[in-house]
Amino acid sequence: MSRGETAESLQIAGPLQVGEPLLPERISDITGLGEFGVAGELTAAFLAAFLVGNLMLAMTGVAGPWAKRKITAAFTDRIAVNRAGPAGLFIIVADAVRLLSKENIIPEDADRPAYDLAPIVVASSAMLGFAVIPMGSGVQLADPEVGLVFVFAVAGIASLGLVMAGYASANKYSMLGGLRAVAQNVAYEIPLVVTGMSVVIFAGSLQMSTIVDAQTQTLLDLGIVSIPAWYALVNPFAFVLFLVANFAEVGRNPFDTPEAPTEIVAGYQTEYSSVYFVLIYLGEFLHIFLGGAIIATIFLGGPAGPGPEQLGIVWFLIKIWGVFMLTQWLRSAVPRVRIDQLIEIGWKGLLVLSFANLVLTAVIVGLIA
Amino acid sequence: MSTEIEPRPQDVDVTEDELEALIGDRAIGRDDHLNAPGFVINPDDVQDVLFDLRDEAGFDHLSCLTAQQYQDRYESIYHLKKYVDPTQEVSIVVPTTLDQPVSQSAEPVFRTADWHEREAFDLVGIDYEGHPDPRRILLPETWQGHPLSNDYDQTKPQLVTLSEHENPIQPDHVDSESDTMFLNVGPHHPATHGVLHIKAVLDGETVLDVDPDVGYLHRCEEQMCQQGTYRHQIMPYPDRWDYVSSGLLNEWAYARTAEDLADIEVPEYAQVIRTMGAELCRIASHMLALGTFALDVYGDFTAVFQYAFRDREVVQDILEDLTGQRLMFNYFRLGGVAWDLPEPREEFIAQTRDFLDELPAKVDEYNDLITSNEIFQIRCVDTGILEPEVAKEYGCTGPVARGSGVDIDLRRDDPYGYYENLEWDVVTEDGCDNYSRVLVRMQEVEESAKIIEQCLDLLEEWPEDEREVQANVPRTLKPDADTEVYRAVEGAKGELGIYIRSDGTDKPGRFKIRSPCFHNLSALEQMVQGEYIPDLIASLGSLDIVLGEVDR
Numbered sequence: 078m079s080r081g082e083t084a085e086s087l088q089i090a091g092p093l094q095v096g097e098p099l100l101p102e103r104i105s106d107i108t109g110l111g112e113f114g115v116a117g118e119l120t121a122a123f124l125a126a127f128l129v130g131n132l133m134l135a136m137t138g139v140a141g142p143w144a145k146r147k148i149t150a151a152f153t154d155r156i157a158v159n160r161a162g163p164a165g166l167f168i169i170v171a172d173a174v175r176l177l178s179k180e181n182i183i184p185e186d187a188d189r190p191a192y193d194l195a196p197i198v199v200a201s202s203a204m205l206g207f208a209v210i211p212m213g214s215g216v217q218l219a220d221p222e223v224g225l226v227f228v229f230a231v232a233g234i235a236s237l238g239l240v241m242a243g244y245a246s247a248n249k250y251s252m253l254g255g256l257r258a259v260a261q262n263v264a265y266e267i268p269l270v271v272t273g274m275s276v277v278i279f280a281g282s283l284q285m286s287t288i289v290d291a292q293t294q295t296l297l298d299l300g301i302v303s304i305p306a307w308y309a310l311v312n313p314f315a316f317v318l319f320l321v322a323n324f325a326e327v328g329r330n331p332f333d334t335p336e337a338p339t340e341i342v343a344g345y346q347t348e349y350s351s352v353y354f355v356l357i358y359l360g361e362f363l364h365i366f367l368g369g370a371i372i373a374t375i376f377l378g379g380p381a382g383p384g385p386e387q388l389g390i391v392w393f394l395i396k397i398w399g400v401f402m403l404t405q406w407l408r409s410a411v412p413r414v415r416i417d418q419l420i421e422i423g424w425k426g427l428l429v430l431s432f433a434n435l436v437l438t439a440v441i442v443g444l445i446a
Numbered sequence: 447m448s449t450e451i452e453p454r455p456q457d458v459d460v461t462e463d464e465l466e467a468l469i470g471d472r473a474i475g476r477d478d479h480l481n482a483p484g485f486v487i488n489p490d491d492v493q494d495v496l497f498d499l500r501d502e503a504g505f506d507h508l509s510c511l512t513a514q515q516y517q518d519r520y521e522s523i524y525h526l527k528k529y530v531d532p533t534q535e536v537s538i539v540v541p542t543t544l545d546q547p548v549s550q551s552a553e554p555v556f557r558t559a560d561w562h563e564r565e566a567f568d569l570v571g572i573d574y575e576g577h578p579d580p581r582r583i584l585l586p587e588t589w590q591g592h593p594l595s596n597d598y599d600q601t602k603p604q605l606v607t608l609s610e611h612e613n614p615i616q617p618d619h620v621d622s623e624s625d626t627m628f629l630n631v632g633p634h635h636p637a638t639h640g641v642l643h644i645k646a647v648l649d650g651e652t653v654l655d656v657d658p659d660v661g662y663l664h665r666c667e668e669q670m671c672q673q674g675t676y677r678h679q680i681m682p683y684p685d686r687w688d689y690v691s692s693g694l695l696n697e698w699a700y701a702r703t704a705e706d707l708a709d710i711e712v713p714e715y716a717q718v719i720r721t722m723g724a725e726l727c728r729i730a731s732h733m734l735a736l737g738t739f740a741l742d743v744y745g746d747f748t749a750v751f752q753y754a755f756r757d758r759e760v761v762q763d764i765l766e767d768l769t770g771q772r773l774m775f776n777y778f779r780l781g782g783v784a785w786d787l788p789e790p791r792e793e794f795i796a797q798t799r800d801f802l803d804e805l806p807a808k809v810d811e812y813n814d815l816i817t818s819n820e821i822f823q824i825r826c827v828d829t830g831i832l833e834p835e836v837a838k839e840y841g842c843t844g845p846v847a848r849g850s851g852v853d854i855d856l857r858r859d860d861p862y863g864y865y866e867n868l869e870w871d872v873v874t875e876d877g878c879d880n881y882s883r884v885l886v887r888m889q890e891v892e893e894s895a896k897i898i899e900q901c902l903d904l905l906e907e908w909p910e911d912e913r914e915v916q917a918n919v920p921r922t923l924k925p926d927a928d929t930e931v932y933r934a935v936e937g938a939k940g941e942l943g944i945y946i947r948s949d950g951t952d953k954p955g956r957f958k959i960r961s962p963c964f965h966n967l968s969a970l971e972q973m974v975q976g977e978y979i980p981d982l983i984a985s986l987g988s989l990d991i992v993l994g995e996v997d998r
Contacts, residue, residue, distance in 0.1 A: 153752035249629050253651070253979070330745070331821055339637035339745050340980045412821045413745040415980045416651055 142172035152409035181351035186247035198238030199360030205231040213380020213389020224285035246348040254344020258335035264423030265325035268431040275438040289379035309376040369400030455504030480931035482535035492550035508556035510960040513566035551577040558841035584661035640993030663997035671957040691730035697778040703933040713914040716782035722901035725894040731938035733758035735990040742987035782916030826881035830985030840969035844940025849883035856936040
């Protein structure tokens with residue numbers, strides 16, 4: 078797509094604050110780092126990435142040791158952590174110390190360095206995805222034209238990490254988990270991407286900011302309230318498809334077969350302990366959040382919400398947490414499907430439906446245009 | 447087509463004379479038990495006689511095999527019953543000499559004899575000729591001697607090291623050329639319900655063969671019971687077999703057997719309390735079965751597990767009020783129960799009624815959450831198939847057999863306690879799959895609630911001066927020497943039977959436990975062949991085994 082076409086399609090899609098600075102540019106402006114040339118720009122970019130990365134890590138820190146426990150407890154008539162600090166919040170610190178001070182046990186036959194690299198790959202692949210997500214309030218690290226493809230591509234790297242963890246652990250349960258992870262990711266990545274493409278047909282662009290802007294239009298005006306043209310409302314069918322494929326992609330219930338405690342112990346992560354365990358868990362939570370971020374961006378209007386525009390990031394985080402809550406709800410209430418059933422649902426069900434959705438969307442968009 | 451249908455041999459009542467005629471010359475003597483005619487046969491005739499009894503006389507249930515050593519001989523006793531009518535019993539006694547304890551294996555006749563005879567070999571030391579798999583079952587393979595034989599030195603400890611024992615993590619014991627993978631499920635695994643080790647052979651995710659390795663929890667409960675006096679010292683042990691809240695059901699197994707042996711009459715009032723207590727235990731046990739099965743299928747400690755435990759907790763509180771204990775009740779006594787309902791009586795009854803009133807709503811909740819969930823259905827319907835004929839061959843009883851459409855329930859078929867006088871139904875399902883077994887347990891909870899309701903009505907109206915909780919039983923019980931009895935009750939998991947031979951003292955000469963879980967577990971290999979790993983786990987969960995009872 079040439080530059081001219083992009084601009085044209087952007088104009089069609091809606092009002093665009095052309096030239097709105099990205100986070101690294103803002104930082105370089107504020108701190109004056111821009112004056113130091115490329116080195117300054119680079120430092121500013123690092124600073125920005127550091128901010129966004131830490132925001133995500135902090136969210137994971139809250140989600141893992143505390144929120145997950147509290148949410149599950151609420152679903153299952155329990156109280157969960159309530160001793161350390163207000164509402165048990167200090168358990169986060171206690172757990173961090175506990176997990177990091179544990180002995181890192183590495184199996185004798187582990188295939189190193191694959192065994193050591195796997196947790197890093199799993200965690201970092203999710204982190205990379207956040208680079209192109211527009212989080213509102215001007216928080217976006219980069220806005221390439223191929224934003225959506227970039228997100229899917231880097232999130233897909235996680236499968237590699239899972240396979241590495243699976244075979245490098247020299248454990249049969251890990252092996253089974255690793256194999257399941259690949260089979261599952263292959264089966265669900267295609268419907269995921271194809272359904273994502275139907276949004277691209279609407280927006281006419283792969284660029285994240287364009288997709289978000291396209292959703293600021295009004296779908297229905299009901300006098301006092303006007304319903305925005307979020308793609309979840311424009312095409313709920315695609316939204317549901319994407320949601321399902323996303324849960325399978327990040328391996329959450331009812332599709333958590335690669336881990337499947339009670340069946341294959343803990344799947345690919347059976348042998349990991351201490352810091353590696355933390356990294357793998359970090360990766361899992363980051364993947365849930367990244368999944369939530371993608372859903373929020375391409376279906377729920379990104380940072381859009383009532384109130385001033387500065388509140389964008391708050392709305393965005395609320396949407397991510399909404400998706401996280403949904404995963405926890407499913408975890409508490411829905412049985413796990415069997416691995417063969419999972420593959421069947423992927424190849425025979427979701428794939429067909431997602432292509433049908435793509436064709437349908439193309440036809441409708443074509444007719445209207 | 448002829449309208450006259452030849453009646454199946456099971457449906458025809460067999461008299462003792464007919465049995466005598468059937469066995470004929472092969473009987474070299476009689477050794478009658480208290481409740482069953484006993485025939486002594488030669489070790490070479492075992493299969494012959496058992497085939498005849500199964501095919502001609504319809505004894506299709508090898509309920510128990512007791513092995514024991516006398517001063518001058520070894521003895522294997524096959525306790526046979528009929529699935530249609532468990533009150534029809536016959537015992538086949540097979541003596542073998544001390545210097546050559548070899549007896550023909552009954553495995554070709556009854557598949558369940560496989561594990562029975564392995565246990566007999568393991569603990570007593572009788573060899574079964576023609577047995578397909580003559581290994582130890584409860585003790586480690588390197589164990590020296592047979593603990594229940596007379597010449598075994600029980601004071602000498604044995605160190606059985608891992609290196610001597612078969613290495614559980616040795617890479618492959620299967621053909622290295624083959625495409626299969628050998629996988630140890632357990633002894634430390636999230637879904638083995640205790641310490642169970644399943645040696646599984648897999649082809650990808652498909653299970654080709656499983657071999658359950660039990661015995662990690664073996665304490666030789668039989669030996670411990672043989673060292674206790676009938677009157678008081680044995681009753682605490684049954685609580686420790688099936689320790690997940692089936693305590694009173696287990697105690698009843700011993701109480702019934704010992705009361706038969708010593709000819710003790712139990713007052714009706716005590717029987718009503720026993721019945722109520724036993725059914726409370728059954729509800730608690732089935733709740734736990736439901737919760738853990740959901741855990742196996744759902745994959746996490748989910749809402750269903752917690753709800754099941756929440757409701758089980760209420761039952762536990764009631765049982766605690768009644769017996770003073772939450773886990774090891776020790777509430778039954780020979781001739782009755784330890785004490786009457788707790789005071790204030792009205793409060794206890796009201797509290798129990800409250801639980802029963804709330805139960806239907808809770809069962810509806812379970813049905814919403816579990817049985818009507820579509821994912822649960824695709825996971826459980828048509829998996830872990832156990833055909834009724836296979837279930838009988840493997841000696842399955844209880845909810846496992848009833849989930850395969852085998853209509854057997856000792857509470858109805860061989861009545862004891864106060865069950866005869868109460869209104870309730872035996873639940874069966876014809877699905878033969880994991881789903882049916884869940885349905886059976888859930889409906890049995892409702893039936894148990896019905897029974898408790900009626901017991902409460904009775905207890906409430908029972909005249910105050912007739913509330914006799916214990917019969918007058920002598921302080922020391924010494925049943926006549928060489929009286930033998932095998933008696934069973936319907937435990938939460940199935941037929942829980944006990945064989946006792948008295949030797950004239952105040953302690954049993956031989957105490958043998960027939961554990962329902964042990965036999966239900968032996969059917970696992972039939973249920974999971976060709977299924978996927980997740981179904982192996984689900985099927986194991988649907989059997990609802992408790993390793994304390996499997997290993998004893």
